[in-house]
Every structure is written in C-alpha cells, then in structure tokens.
Amino acid sequence: MVQGRGGAMTAAVLLCLLLSHLELAQAATYTVGGAGGWTFNTVGWTKGKRFKAGDTLVFNYNPSIHNVVAVNKFGYSSCTTPKGAKVFRSGKDRIKLAKGQNFFICNFVGHCQSGMKIAVTAA
Structure with a gap:
C-alpha cells in the first residue's frame, strides 16, 4: 500500500501530540518550602533541585499573613511589586514554571526583605 502525503501529515501530527503528552507527563510538582510551606527563609529551598518549564x-501558606507575587528580576532583587504583577492570595497556589528565570516574593511589609522570596530557573 502506498501512503500519500495526507497519511504522512497525519503521522507527523500524531507524533507531535504523543511527544507533547510525554513532556507533560514528565512535569514535576514541587511544594515550595517543603512541609513548612511558603514562609520566611525559603531563599535556599531551590538548591539541589532541577526545574523544567511546565x-x-x-x-x-496562611493567606491572612502571606501572599505570592510573580515578579521580574528587579522586583525580586529590590523586593518591590512591579505594576501589573500577578498576585496570588489563595493560600494553595499552583503556578506553572515558564522556561528561564521565574521570581516570586511575598509583598507583605518586610516579608521579602526577611527572606520570603525564591528565584527558580527552569530549563
């Protein structure tokens, strides 16, 4: 049987779908801060971990005393919340990592300055 152009295209699409499914299946879930959760002095929590995009x-965390803000590098280093930054307040936030650098802080007064921030690089 001769396979035409349409059959090859269908096979390519199916292969792409399969590969994307495998990539999603390999995505990991990490609880920031481990059992202690998102709190002070979590800066070093990322050490020894290998993160991937996805x-x-x-x-x-307790949402009455903390939050999570996705910030840029400047917001991370200066402990400031850039205009338009996404603020999470549920206490059980699930955030998917983008490829490259990802920065998170708590923007309650003094919390970021006291070590409530993390920088994660995802391959």
Whole structure:
C-alpha cells in the first residue's frame, strides 16, 4: 500500500501530540518550602533541585499573613511589586514554571526583605 502525503501529515501530527503528552507527563510538582510551606527563609529551598518549564510550584501558606507575587528580576532583587504583577492570595497556589528565570516574593511589609522570596530557573 502506498501512503500519500495526507497519511504522512497525519503521522507527523500524531507524533507531535504523543511527544507533547510525554513532556507533560514528565512535569514535576514541587511544594515550595517543603512541609513548612511558603514562609520566611525559603531563599535556599531551590538548591539541589532541577526545574523544567511546565513544572508546577505549589505555594502553601496562611493567606491572612502571606501572599505570592510573580515578579521580574528587579522586583525580586529590590523586593518591590512591579505594576501589573500577578498576585496570588489563595493560600494553595499552583503556578506553572515558564522556561528561564521565574521570581516570586511575598509583598507583605518586610516579608521579602526577611527572606520570603525564591528565584527558580527552569530549563
């Protein structure tokens, strides 16, 4: 049987779908801060971990005293919230990592300055 151009195209599409499914199946979920959750002095929590784009970070915390803000590099280093930054307030936030650098802080007064921030690089 001779396979035409349409059959090859269908096979290519199916292969792409299969590969994207495998990539999603390999995504990992990390609880920021481990059992202690998202709190002070979590800056070093990322050490020894290898993150990939598509992995999920779970931020568990008391929303009456903390939050999570996705910031840029300047916001991370200066502990400031840039205009338009996404603020999470649920206490059980699930955030998917983008490829490259990802920065998160708590913007409650003094919290970021006291070590409540993380920088994650995803391959």
